[in-house]
Amino acid sequence: MRSLDPAVEVVEFTPTPEQYAWTFGGAAPVARVRPGTALRLWSDDAFCGRLRSVTDLPGTALQMPFVNPQTGPFLVEGAEPGDTLVLHVVDFEPARDWGASALIPFFGGLTSTDRTATLQPPLPERTWIYHLDSERGTVGLDLGDVHLDLPLEPMLGTVGVAPAAGEVRSALVPDVFGGNMDTPELRAGTTVYLRVNVEGALFSLGDGHFRQGEGESCGTAVEGAMNSLVLVDLLKTPGPAWPxxxxxxxxxxxxxxxxxxxxxxxxxxxxxxxxxxxxxxxxxxxxxxxxxxxxxxxxxxxxxxxxxxxxxxxxxxxxxxxxxxxxxxxxxxxxx
Amino acid sequence: MRSLDPAVEVVEFTPTPEQYAWTFGGAAPVARVRPGTALRLWSDDAFCGRLRSVTDLPGTALQMPFVNPQTGPFLVEGAEPGDTLVLHVVDFEPARDWGASALIPFFGGLTSTDRTATLQPPLPERTWIYHLDSERGTVGLDLGDVHLDLPLEPMLGTVGVAPAAGEVRSALVPDVFGGNMDTPELRAGTTVYLRVNVEGALFSLGDGHFRQGEGESCGTAVEGAMNSLVLVDLLKTPGPAWPxxxxxxxxxxxxxxxxxxxxxxxxxxxxxxxxxxxxxxxxxxxxxxxxxxxxxxxxxxxxxxxxxxxxxxxxxxxxxxxxxxxxxxxxxxxxx
Amino acid sequence: MRSLDPAVEVVEFTPTPEQYAWTFGGAAPVARVRPGTALRLWSDDAFCGRLRSVTDLPGTALQMPFVNPQTGPFLVEGAEPGDTLVLHVVDFEPARDWGASALIPFFGGLTSTDRTATLQPPLPERTWIYHLDSERGTVGLDLGDVHLDLPLEPMLGTVGVAPAAGEVRSALVPDVFGGNMDTPELRAGTTVYLRVNVEGALFSLGDGHFRQGEGESCGTAVEGAMNSLVLVDLLKTPGPAWPxxxxxxxxxxxxxxxxxxxxxxxxxxxxxxxxxxxxxxxxxxxxxxxxxxxxxxxxxxxxxxxxxxxxxxxxxxxxxxxxxxxxxxxxxxxxx
Amino acid sequence: MRSLDPAVEVVEFTPTPEQYAWTFGGAAPVARVRPGTALRLWSDDAFCGRLRSVTDLPGTALQMPFVNPQTGPFLVEGAEPGDTLVLHVVDFEPARDWGASALIPFFGGLTSTDRTATLQPPLPERTWIYHLDSERGTVGLDLGDVHLDLPLEPMLGTVGVAPAAGEVRSALVPDVFGGNMDTPELRAGTTVYLRVNVEGALFSLGDGHFRQGEGESCGTAVEGAMNSLVLVDLLKTPGPAWPxxxxxxxxxxxxxxxxxxxxxxxxxxxxxxxxxxxxxxxxxxxxxxxxxxxxxxxxxxxxxxxxxxxxxxxxxxxxxxxxxxxxxxxxxxxxx
The missing domain is CATH 3.10.28.20 (Acetamidase/Formamidase-like domains)
Incomplete structure (x- = not known):
C-alpha cells in the first residue's frame, strides 16, 4: 500500500459488526476527523463475509436488508451544508485473500426484478469464489475446465455523505449524495468531491470490489473486504450537484x-x-x-x-x- | 362530510406547523391510534399555504425542502412488520375556499428536470389560484377571457407508512410504502392496504388535491388544505408488495x-x-x-x-x- | 351496424389473403377513394385466423412475420404531404363469432423480450378462445371453474398512413404515422386525424379487438376479424404531429x-x-x-x-x- | 491508408449525389460484390457537405430528411437470410481536410426532443468547423481564446444491412440490422458481423466521423467525408441477433x-x-x-x-x- 508524507496524521478504524452502518444518514458518527487527516479504514464485503464457498447461497446465507455494510459515518469538523467534501483515495488493499460474487434472485441486470417485474421465475442462485494471488496481482476463478486469472483492480462500490432533506437511504442506493455508485472509476489515485448536506458531512464508505466489469451485470462484483487509505479535506466552496x-x-x-x-x-x-x-x-x-x-x-x-x-x-x-x-x-x- | 356509525370512536387532529412531518419514517408519532378508530385530520396544502395569489411565485414564496407537509405519523397499536394496515377514506372536505397550482422551475412533466437534465433554461414560474364553490361543487379559474369551472373531485396525493430497512424518505416520494402517489383513485370511499414495515406502522397523510388530472402534468394539482375522515384498521395477514x-x-x-x-x-x-x-x-x-x-x-x-x-x-x-x-x-x- | 346518410357513397372491400398488407408504406394501394366516401372493410384478426382452439399455439400456428394483416392501403385522392387525413369510425362489427388471445414467447408486458432482455426462459405459450354472444353483447371465456362474460367493446388496434422519409414500418409498430397504437379509444364514433406523409396518404387498418384492457398486458387482446364502416375525408390544413x-x-x-x-x-x-x-x-x-x-x-x-x-x-x-x-x-x- | 494483399480484388466506388441512399432497405443496389472482395468507398458526411463554415446553420443549410447519406447498398453474391455478413474495416482515411459539427434544434442528448418532449424552446443552432492536420493526426477547433487539437480517430457512424420483414428504415436509425450505431468501436481493424435479412444482404455504410465522444452528446460528431477500405466476406452460418x-x-x-x-x-x-x-x-x-x-x-x-x-x-x-x-x-x- 502506498504511504503518506509523515506529516499527515493517520487515523485507523476497523468497525465491529455492531458498528456497521447500513444507511447514508441516520447513523451516529463513529469518529470525528479534521480536514487534512488521513483515514486507514477496513470495510467488510457487501455480503458481510457470509459467502465463503460456492455452497453458501444468498437466499440462506444473507440476512436482508443487512448487506453492503458501511464503515463510518465520519463527522468532518467544520463541514457545513453546501461545502465540498474532498476524499482522496491514496490506496486500496484487499483485506482477505478471497472474494465472492453471487446471483441473487430477482436482482441484477439480466433478470427481471421487483421493478422491472415479469411473471417469469427467478434465475437460479449461484455463488462464485475468487482467490487472490497478491504476487501476480490477480483473482482466480475455477469454472470446471475453464480457469480465469483476472487482474486485481481494487475499487470501492460505495462512498457517500448523509443525504439532504432529512432523508436516510439504504447503502444500496446511489444518488446525488454518492452512495452505491459501483463505478470502477473509484480506484486508487482518485479524488472524490461531494456536496455536504448536513453538519459534519457524515461520510462513509464500503463495498470493496477486487474488480468489477462496467455495468456490474449480475449485480455483484468480486466482493471483498478492503483496506482503504483516504485523505480527507474540506473546501468552503460550493459542492457539486453530482459526485x-x-x-x-x-x-x-x-x-x-x-x-x-x-x-x-x-x-x-x-x-x-x-x-x-x-x-x-x-x-x-x-x-x-x-x-x-x-x-x-x-x-x-x-x-x-x-x-x-x-x-x-x-x-x-x-x-x-x-x-x-x-x-x-x-x-x-x-x-x- | 359523511358521518360514521356512532359506535366508532373519532379522534381529531390538526397539526401545528411545528408538528408537520416532511418525511416517511424519521418522525416521532404525533398520536397513537387503536385499530377500529376513526381519525378526523386536517392537512395543509403542499405549499404550506404560502401561495395565496398569482403574485406568490414558488421561487420566493416556498422554502425548500419544506413542502408537502404530512399530518402524522400515527402509531397504530399492535402493528408489526409484515402486517396489513387498512385505511378507509370515509370522506374528504376542502378546508379552505381556495386552492393553488404552480409551475416550479425544472419540476413537472413537460420540462427538463434535475434528472431528465438538459441545457435549456427553465420554463417561467407561474401561480394559479382556484376558487372553491361548495354549493356547485366546483373550483373556478380565471384565465383572462377564459373562465373554467372544474368539478371538485377531492383526493389525497400522499398517504404512506414508514419505509423498511431504516430508510427515511421525503414526503415527495412514492414507492412501495405508499407516499406521494398522486393518484386520483385515492378518493372518498376507497380502502388503502399498505404493508407495515416498522412497529406501529407510523402512517401519515397529506397533499390534498381539490382535483387533479391523471399524470399531474405540470407537477402540481389544485393543491388545497383538506379535512379527511379515515377509518383505521389492521390485519395480521401479510401486507401487499405495493399499495x-x-x-x-x-x-x-x-x-x-x-x-x-x-x-x-x-x-x-x-x-x-x-x-x-x-x-x-x-x-x-x-x-x-x-x-x-x-x-x-x-x-x-x-x-x-x-x-x-x-x-x-x-x-x-x-x-x-x-x-x-x-x-x-x-x-x-x-x-x- | 349503424348506417349512413344514403347520399354517402359506400365502397366495400374485403382483401384476399394475397392482398393483406404487412407494413405501413411499401405496399401498393388496393383501391382509390375520394374524400367524402365511406368504406365498409373486412379485416382479418392479428393471427390471420390461425388460432382457432386452445391447442393452436403461436409457435407452431403463426408464420412470423406475417401477423397483424392490414386491409389497405387506400389511396386518398388529392391527399398531399402535410395535409390532414380524417377517418371517422361509423361502426365496428365482429366478423366472426369467436376471438383469440395468446401468450407468445418473449412478447408482451410481463415477460422479458428481445429488448428488455434477460437470461430467464420464456413464459409458456398458451391460447385462449373467446365466444361472441351478439345478443348479450359479450365475449365469453371458460377457465375451468371460472367463466367470464366480458362486454363486447370493439375497437381497432391499428390504423395508419404511410410514414415519412421513405420508411416502411411493420404493421406491429405505432408511431407518428399511427399504426399499431392499440388504444381502446379507437372505438366507434371516433374521428382520427393523421398527418399525410406521401401522395395519396396510403392508409390502412386492421387488428380488430373485440375488447382490450388498457396496456394490452399480455401483448394480445381478444383478437377478432372485424367489419369496419369508416368515413374518409381530407383537410388541406396542416396535419398533427401525433395521431x-x-x-x-x-x-x-x-x-x-x-x-x-x-x-x-x-x-x-x-x-x-x-x-x-x-x-x-x-x-x-x-x-x-x-x-x-x-x-x-x-x-x-x-x-x-x-x-x-x-x-x-x-x-x-x-x-x-x-x-x-x-x-x-x-x-x-x-x-x- | 493500409494496403491489402495484392491477391485481393479491390473495387472502388464513389456515389454521385443522385446515388446516395437514405435508408436501409428500399434502395436498389449500386453494385454486386463477391465475398472475398475489398471495397474502397467514398462516403459524404452526414450533412452532405452543406455545413462548411460557422455561418452555415442546420435549419437553413440542411434539407431534411436528406441527411446521413449512405454509400451503397451493395448486393453480396450468395448472401441469404440468416447468413452472417462479414465486413472487415481495413482502414479509414478522411476525404476532406475539414469536418463539421452542429447543434440542430430539438436534436441531441442534452435538449428536449420530439420524443423527450417539453414545452421549453430549443437551444440555439450553432455550427463548428474542425480543421484536419494529417501530419499531426489531429482535428483543430478554434473557440475564441481556446484552441483545441483533438486526435484524429476516424470511425463510421453507420453500417448496416437491409432490415427484415420488409421494413425500410431511415439511415438515422440503429437497430438489429446495424445502421446508425454511432459507436467509436467501429474503427479500423474491426470486423463487423451482421445477420443477413434479405437476398444479397444489401449493406451500405456512411456517416464518417473524424472523431466522436462516447454518447455523441450533442447529436453530431466531427462529421467528415471518408474513404473506407473494407473487406467483404460471407459465412453460411447463423448470423447474430445483434451487430x-x-x-x-x-x-x-x-x-x-x-x-x-x-x-x-x-x-x-x-x-x-x-x-x-x-x-x-x-x-x-x-x-x-x-x-x-x-x-x-x-x-x-x-x-x-x-x-x-x-x-x-x-x-x-x-x-x-x-x-x-x-x-x-x-x-x-x-x-x-
Missing amino acids: RLESDTHWTVVGSARPLEDAWRAGQVDAVGWLAGLTGLDTLDAYQVLSQVSEVPLANAVDVNYSVATKVPKRLVPAARPAYGGVHGRLRALVR | RLESDTHWTVVGSARPLEDAWRAGQVDAVGWLAGLTGLDTLDAYQVLSQVSEVPLANAVDVNYSVATKVPKRLVPAARPAYGGVHGRLRALVR | RLESDTHWTVVGSARPLEDAWRAGQVDAVGWLAGLTGLDTLDAYQVLSQVSEVPLANAVDVNYSVATKVPKRLVPAARPAYGGVHGRLRALVR | RLESDTHWTVVGSARPLEDAWRAGQVDAVGWLAGLTGLDTLDAYQVLSQVSEVPLANAVDVNYSVATKVPKRLVPAARPAYGGVHGRLRALVR
Missing part, C-alpha cells in the same frame, strides 16, 4: 437515476458546467467539446438507481484551469 | 418506479397475483384476464418515482372472493 | 415512444398545443388546464413503441372552438 | 433500443450467449464472467434508438475459441 471524481488523467462526473439515459443526462449536464467553468467556454461550446471528447463507461445498471460516468480526458483540454483550486494535485503530492 | 386500493367497484394496485413502464410492470405483476388469489385462477390465466379487463390511468409522471394505477373492475370478475376477508365492506358499512 | 382522435366527449392525442414517459410527454406536448389553439390560452395556461383535466389511459406497453392516450374532456373546456373546423360534427351527422 | 464487432483485442456486441438500459440488456444477453459459445461455459457462468470483465462504453444516446457497446477483452478469456471460425484473423492477415 465528481478527479484523477491525474480525467475529470469525471457520476450521474445516477432511472432510466439509464437520465443518469447519463444528469452527469453530462454537470460535466458541461464543470468544463465551462474550467475553460471559460460558454455552455454551448463546452457542450460541443464534451460531445467530441467524453469517455462514458457504464458504472452500474443494477442498483436502485443506475449510474453512468462521464469522463473528460485532461490531455485533450490543456488550457483548463485546475479544478477546485488544485486540491487534487496538493493531496496527490502527499503520497509516497 | 393496493379497493373501492366498491375496483381493486387497484399502484406501482411507482422509473421508467414509467417499470411502475406499470410492478403494479401489474402484483395485480396478477392478487387476481389469481381472489379467483383461484393460475398465474397465466389471471394474466390473460388482466390483459382484457384492466383500466390503467396514469397517476403521476412528475415525482421522484412515477406512479401508475392498475384497476380491475369487480363487475367483470363476479366469481372473485372478497379481498382481505371483506374488510372493505365491513368498514364501508360504518359510513352513514 | 389525434375526437369523439363527442373528448379530444385525444396518442403518443408512441419508449420509454413510456416519452410516449406520454410527446402526446401531452401535442395536447397542450391543441388545447391552446382551441381556446386561445397561452402555452403555460393550457399546460395548467391540461394538468387538472386530462385523463390518461395507457394504450399499450407491449409494442415496438409504447402508446399513451391524453384525453381532454370537452365538457370541462366549454369555451373551446370546434377542432378542425367542426369536421367531427359534420361527419357524425351523416350517421343514422 | 457484433471483433478486433484484435475485443469481442463486442452493440445493442440499440430505448430506454438506454434496454440497449444495454439486449447487447449483454447476446454477449453472454457469445461468450458461452466461445468458452463452453454454461449461461450463468458466462454471465458471471461478463459481469467482471466487460467494458461498456456508451455509443450514442441521441439517435432513434440509443446504442451501447458491450466489450469482452480477449486477454481475460484466453481459453476461448476463435469466433466465427477465425475469420477475423484470416482477414486481418490480408492487411499490409
Whole structure:
C-alpha cells in the first residue's frame, strides 16, 4: 500500500459488526476527523463475509436488508451544508485473500426484478469464489475446465455523505449524495468531491470490489473486504450537484437515476458546467467539446438507481484551469 | 362530510406547523391510534399555504425542502412488520375556499428536470389560484377571457407508512410504502392496504388535491388544505408488495418506479397475483384476464418515482372472493 | 351496424389473403377513394385466423412475420404531404363469432423480450378462445371453474398512413404515422386525424379487438376479424404531429415512444398545443388546464413503441372552438 | 491508408449525389460484390457537405430528411437470410481536410426532443468547423481564446444491412440490422458481423466521423467525408441477433433500443450467449464472467434508438475459441 508524507496524521478504524452502518444518514458518527487527516479504514464485503464457498447461497446465507455494510459515518469538523467534501483515495488493499460474487434472485441486470417485474421465475442462485494471488496481482476463478486469472483492480462500490432533506437511504442506493455508485472509476489515485448536506458531512464508505466489469451485470462484483487509505479535506466552496471524481488523467462526473439515459443526462449536464467553468467556454461550446471528447463507461445498471460516468480526458483540454483550486494535485503530492 | 356509525370512536387532529412531518419514517408519532378508530385530520396544502395569489411565485414564496407537509405519523397499536394496515377514506372536505397550482422551475412533466437534465433554461414560474364553490361543487379559474369551472373531485396525493430497512424518505416520494402517489383513485370511499414495515406502522397523510388530472402534468394539482375522515384498521395477514386500493367497484394496485413502464410492470405483476388469489385462477390465466379487463390511468409522471394505477373492475370478475376477508365492506358499512 | 346518410357513397372491400398488407408504406394501394366516401372493410384478426382452439399455439400456428394483416392501403385522392387525413369510425362489427388471445414467447408486458432482455426462459405459450354472444353483447371465456362474460367493446388496434422519409414500418409498430397504437379509444364514433406523409396518404387498418384492457398486458387482446364502416375525408390544413382522435366527449392525442414517459410527454406536448389553439390560452395556461383535466389511459406497453392516450374532456373546456373546423360534427351527422 | 494483399480484388466506388441512399432497405443496389472482395468507398458526411463554415446553420443549410447519406447498398453474391455478413474495416482515411459539427434544434442528448418532449424552446443552432492536420493526426477547433487539437480517430457512424420483414428504415436509425450505431468501436481493424435479412444482404455504410465522444452528446460528431477500405466476406452460418464487432483485442456486441438500459440488456444477453459459445461455459457462468470483465462504453444516446457497446477483452478469456471460425484473423492477415 502506498504511504503518506509523515506529516499527515493517520487515523485507523476497523468497525465491529455492531458498528456497521447500513444507511447514508441516520447513523451516529463513529469518529470525528479534521480536514487534512488521513483515514486507514477496513470495510467488510457487501455480503458481510457470509459467502465463503460456492455452497453458501444468498437466499440462506444473507440476512436482508443487512448487506453492503458501511464503515463510518465520519463527522468532518467544520463541514457545513453546501461545502465540498474532498476524499482522496491514496490506496486500496484487499483485506482477505478471497472474494465472492453471487446471483441473487430477482436482482441484477439480466433478470427481471421487483421493478422491472415479469411473471417469469427467478434465475437460479449461484455463488462464485475468487482467490487472490497478491504476487501476480490477480483473482482466480475455477469454472470446471475453464480457469480465469483476472487482474486485481481494487475499487470501492460505495462512498457517500448523509443525504439532504432529512432523508436516510439504504447503502444500496446511489444518488446525488454518492452512495452505491459501483463505478470502477473509484480506484486508487482518485479524488472524490461531494456536496455536504448536513453538519459534519457524515461520510462513509464500503463495498470493496477486487474488480468489477462496467455495468456490474449480475449485480455483484468480486466482493471483498478492503483496506482503504483516504485523505480527507474540506473546501468552503460550493459542492457539486453530482459526485465528481478527479484523477491525474480525467475529470469525471457520476450521474445516477432511472432510466439509464437520465443518469447519463444528469452527469453530462454537470460535466458541461464543470468544463465551462474550467475553460471559460460558454455552455454551448463546452457542450460541443464534451460531445467530441467524453469517455462514458457504464458504472452500474443494477442498483436502485443506475449510474453512468462521464469522463473528460485532461490531455485533450490543456488550457483548463485546475479544478477546485488544485486540491487534487496538493493531496496527490502527499503520497509516497 | 359523511358521518360514521356512532359506535366508532373519532379522534381529531390538526397539526401545528411545528408538528408537520416532511418525511416517511424519521418522525416521532404525533398520536397513537387503536385499530377500529376513526381519525378526523386536517392537512395543509403542499405549499404550506404560502401561495395565496398569482403574485406568490414558488421561487420566493416556498422554502425548500419544506413542502408537502404530512399530518402524522400515527402509531397504530399492535402493528408489526409484515402486517396489513387498512385505511378507509370515509370522506374528504376542502378546508379552505381556495386552492393553488404552480409551475416550479425544472419540476413537472413537460420540462427538463434535475434528472431528465438538459441545457435549456427553465420554463417561467407561474401561480394559479382556484376558487372553491361548495354549493356547485366546483373550483373556478380565471384565465383572462377564459373562465373554467372544474368539478371538485377531492383526493389525497400522499398517504404512506414508514419505509423498511431504516430508510427515511421525503414526503415527495412514492414507492412501495405508499407516499406521494398522486393518484386520483385515492378518493372518498376507497380502502388503502399498505404493508407495515416498522412497529406501529407510523402512517401519515397529506397533499390534498381539490382535483387533479391523471399524470399531474405540470407537477402540481389544485393543491388545497383538506379535512379527511379515515377509518383505521389492521390485519395480521401479510401486507401487499405495493399499495393496493379497493373501492366498491375496483381493486387497484399502484406501482411507482422509473421508467414509467417499470411502475406499470410492478403494479401489474402484483395485480396478477392478487387476481389469481381472489379467483383461484393460475398465474397465466389471471394474466390473460388482466390483459382484457384492466383500466390503467396514469397517476403521476412528475415525482421522484412515477406512479401508475392498475384497476380491475369487480363487475367483470363476479366469481372473485372478497379481498382481505371483506374488510372493505365491513368498514364501508360504518359510513352513514 | 349503424348506417349512413344514403347520399354517402359506400365502397366495400374485403382483401384476399394475397392482398393483406404487412407494413405501413411499401405496399401498393388496393383501391382509390375520394374524400367524402365511406368504406365498409373486412379485416382479418392479428393471427390471420390461425388460432382457432386452445391447442393452436403461436409457435407452431403463426408464420412470423406475417401477423397483424392490414386491409389497405387506400389511396386518398388529392391527399398531399402535410395535409390532414380524417377517418371517422361509423361502426365496428365482429366478423366472426369467436376471438383469440395468446401468450407468445418473449412478447408482451410481463415477460422479458428481445429488448428488455434477460437470461430467464420464456413464459409458456398458451391460447385462449373467446365466444361472441351478439345478443348479450359479450365475449365469453371458460377457465375451468371460472367463466367470464366480458362486454363486447370493439375497437381497432391499428390504423395508419404511410410514414415519412421513405420508411416502411411493420404493421406491429405505432408511431407518428399511427399504426399499431392499440388504444381502446379507437372505438366507434371516433374521428382520427393523421398527418399525410406521401401522395395519396396510403392508409390502412386492421387488428380488430373485440375488447382490450388498457396496456394490452399480455401483448394480445381478444383478437377478432372485424367489419369496419369508416368515413374518409381530407383537410388541406396542416396535419398533427401525433395521431389525434375526437369523439363527442373528448379530444385525444396518442403518443408512441419508449420509454413510456416519452410516449406520454410527446402526446401531452401535442395536447397542450391543441388545447391552446382551441381556446386561445397561452402555452403555460393550457399546460395548467391540461394538468387538472386530462385523463390518461395507457394504450399499450407491449409494442415496438409504447402508446399513451391524453384525453381532454370537452365538457370541462366549454369555451373551446370546434377542432378542425367542426369536421367531427359534420361527419357524425351523416350517421343514422 | 493500409494496403491489402495484392491477391485481393479491390473495387472502388464513389456515389454521385443522385446515388446516395437514405435508408436501409428500399434502395436498389449500386453494385454486386463477391465475398472475398475489398471495397474502397467514398462516403459524404452526414450533412452532405452543406455545413462548411460557422455561418452555415442546420435549419437553413440542411434539407431534411436528406441527411446521413449512405454509400451503397451493395448486393453480396450468395448472401441469404440468416447468413452472417462479414465486413472487415481495413482502414479509414478522411476525404476532406475539414469536418463539421452542429447543434440542430430539438436534436441531441442534452435538449428536449420530439420524443423527450417539453414545452421549453430549443437551444440555439450553432455550427463548428474542425480543421484536419494529417501530419499531426489531429482535428483543430478554434473557440475564441481556446484552441483545441483533438486526435484524429476516424470511425463510421453507420453500417448496416437491409432490415427484415420488409421494413425500410431511415439511415438515422440503429437497430438489429446495424445502421446508425454511432459507436467509436467501429474503427479500423474491426470486423463487423451482421445477420443477413434479405437476398444479397444489401449493406451500405456512411456517416464518417473524424472523431466522436462516447454518447455523441450533442447529436453530431466531427462529421467528415471518408474513404473506407473494407473487406467483404460471407459465412453460411447463423448470423447474430445483434451487430457484433471483433478486433484484435475485443469481442463486442452493440445493442440499440430505448430506454438506454434496454440497449444495454439486449447487447449483454447476446454477449453472454457469445461468450458461452466461445468458452463452453454454461449461461450463468458466462454471465458471471461478463459481469467482471466487460467494458461498456456508451455509443450514442441521441439517435432513434440509443446504442451501447458491450466489450469482452480477449486477454481475460484466453481459453476461448476463435469466433466465427477465425475469420477475423484470416482477414486481418490480408492487411499490409
